[in-house]
Amino acid sequence: MSRPEHLAPPEIFYNEDEAKKYTTSTRIATIQAEMSARALELLALPENESMYILDIGCGSGLSGEIIEEEGHYWVGLDISDSMLDLAVEKDLEADLFLQDIGHGLGFRPGTFDGAISVSVLQWLCNADKKINRPLYRLQRFFSTLYSALRRGARAVFQFYPENDDQVQMILSTAMKCGFTGGLVIDFPNSKKAKKQYLCLFAGSAPGSARSQKLPAAQGIDGEFSAPNSLRTTTRNPKKKGQNRTPVKSKDWILQKKELNRSRGDKPVPHDSRYTGRKRKTKF
Amino acid sequence: MRLITHNMLKCHVRGCDDSSKNFPLEIQDAQLEQIEAEKNDAFLVRMFPRLEWNALVSTAKNLSINNLPEKIPENIEEDQALLEILHTVLLETNVKEGRMVCRGCGHIYAIKNSVPNMLLAEHEI
Numbered sequence A: 001m002s003r004p005e006h007l008a009p010p011e012i013f014y015n016e017d018e019a020k021k022y023t024t025s026t027r028i029a030t031i032q033a034e035m036s037a038r039a040l041e042l043l044a045l046p047e048n049e050s051m052y053i054l055d056i057g058c059g060s061g062l063s064g065e066i067i068e069e070e071g072h073y074w075v076g077l078d079i080s081d082s083m084l085d086l087a088v089e090k091d092l093e094a095d096l097f098l099q100d101i102g103h104g105l106g107f108r109p110g111t112f113d114g115a116i117s118v119s120v121l122q123w124l125c126n127a128d129k130k131i132n133r134p135l136y137r138l139q140r141f142f143s144t145l146y147s148a149l150r151r152g153a154r155a156v157f158q159f160y161p162e163n164d165d166q167v168q169m170i171l172s173t174a175m176k177c178g179f180t181g182g183l184v185i186d187f188p189n190s191k192k193a194k195k196q197y198l199c200l201f202a203g204s205a206p207g208s209a210r211s212q213k214l215p216a217a218q219g220i221d222g223e224f225s226a227p228n229s230l231r232t233t234t235r236n237p238k239k240k241g242q243n244r245t246p247v248k249s250k251d252w253i254l255q256k257k258e259l260n261r262s263r264g265d266k267p268v269p270h271d272s273r274y275t276g277r278k279r280k281t282k283f
Numbered sequence B: 001m002r003l004i005t006h007n008m009l010k011c012h013v014r015g016c017d018d019s020s021k022n023f024p025l026e027i028q029d030a031q032l033e034q035i036e037a038e039k040n041d042a043f044l045v046r047m048f049p050r051l052e053w054n055a056l057v058s059t060a061k062n063l064s065i066n067n068l069p070e071k072i073p074e075n076i077e078e079d080q081a082l083l084e085i086l087h088t089v090l091l092e093t094n095v096k097e098g099r100m101v102c103r104g105c106g107h108i109y110a111i112k113n114s115v116p117n118m119l120l121a122e123h124e125i
C-alpha cells in the first residue's frame, strides 16, 4: 500500500485536485462514514444529548457530517485549505479552523465533550519538513488536547499506523500527556475489514471513582495485554452472531437520508444541510 | 466561526501563557453573518458553565451586540428571553471575515470565508 504521507506534506498532498477526488469518491465517503460512526460510538456519549465535539483533521467534512447527523455541535481542524474549502461549501453547522495540529490546540481547559479523528494521526508521525520533529509535535498535540477535553471525556482516533514503533511512539506520548486507554482493533484477522482505533481517556469525570475501561472491539474472541498498562482489545470477524453491521452502514445512512427526504421535515446533508437556512450579512 | 467557539479559544503561540492576555482574542474588522440554527435550550444550559461571561460580553459589545446582561445570569434554564438572546448570539452569529488579535503576543489570526487561520510561524511553535 502506498502511503500518501510519504509523498508530500498534508497541505500539499491535499491540494485542490486531490481534495476534490477524495471528497467525490463514493467509496471513500462510505468508508469514512462507517469509521466516523464507529469512532463516535467508541466515545460512549450519553444518549439523546447534544454534545460539543472536536473533529481533528476534519478534511472536507465527511466525518463531521456523521457527527452532525447525530445531533452534536462540532468544531473541525484541518491543515489543508482545499479540504476546508469543500467543507465550507457543504454549509455544515460547524466551526472550521485552518490549523496544524502539530502546533498544538488553543482551546480553554474543559471545552469539549469528546474528540474524534478519522484517518489523520499517521500524518503527524511524519517528518515531512526539516522543522517538523514528530515526537515534539505529538507531545504538543496530545498535551493541548488533554487540556481541551473535559475530565472523563474521550478522544478516539481511527488511524493507519505504519508499524509497531509508530504505535508505541503515539501511545507512550499520549500517556505522558495524561491520557489512559489503548488500542481497539476491529476485525484483526481480516485484511480488508481490520481497523485500528486509539481510544484515549482524559481522566475520569469528577465524582466517578472507577477508572475507564477500554471498549470491546468488533469481530474477535481473543484479548491480550499490551505493555505500558495499555490493553488491546480485538475481535474475530468469523465468529457467528457477533458480526454486527457498523452503527451506520452506508445503507443506514442512505436509508435515513431517503426517509428524511420523503418526509421533508428534516434537513438532509450532502444536498447541503440547510439549503434554506437564512443568512444575513452585517458589517 | 460562531461566537460560542470564539469564547473557548485562546492564543496557542508557544510561551504566550498569560491568561489575562491570551484570552479572549480580540476580534477586529469583523464582517458578521447571522445563520439560522435550530433552537436547543438544553445544549445552551449545558454549555453555560463553560462560558467566560465577561469575555463574551466584551466581545459582543465590541461587535455592537449590546443585549447581554453585564452580570453573569443565574437560573438561565428558566429565563426564556435570555435563552433566546444566547441562542442568537452564541449559535447564530458567525464571524465571516476579519481577524483575531492576541493581546499577549500580538499574533494576528486572519479570518477568511468563516475560517480562522491558526497556523503559526516557525518561531511561535
Ligand SMILES: C[S@@+](CC[C@H](N)C(=O)[O-])C[C@H]1O[C@@H](n2cnc3c(N)ncnc32)[C@H](O)[C@@H]1O
Binding pocket: A010, A011, A014, A032, A056, A057, A058, A059, A060, A061, A062, A063, A077, A078, A079, A080, A083, A099, A100, A101, A102, A117, A118, A119, A120, A123, A124
Ligand atoms: C484522509 S483525510 C481524512 C479527512 C476526514 N477526517 C475524513 O474522514 O474524511 C486526512 C486529513 O488529515 C489532515 N491532516 C494531516 N495532517 C494534519 C495536521 N498536521 N494538522 C491538521 N490536519 C492534518 C489532511 O489535511 C486531511 O484532510
Ligand SMILES: [Zn+2]
Binding pocket: B011, B012, B013, B016, B022, B102, B103, B104, B105, B106, B107
Ligand atoms: Zn498570543
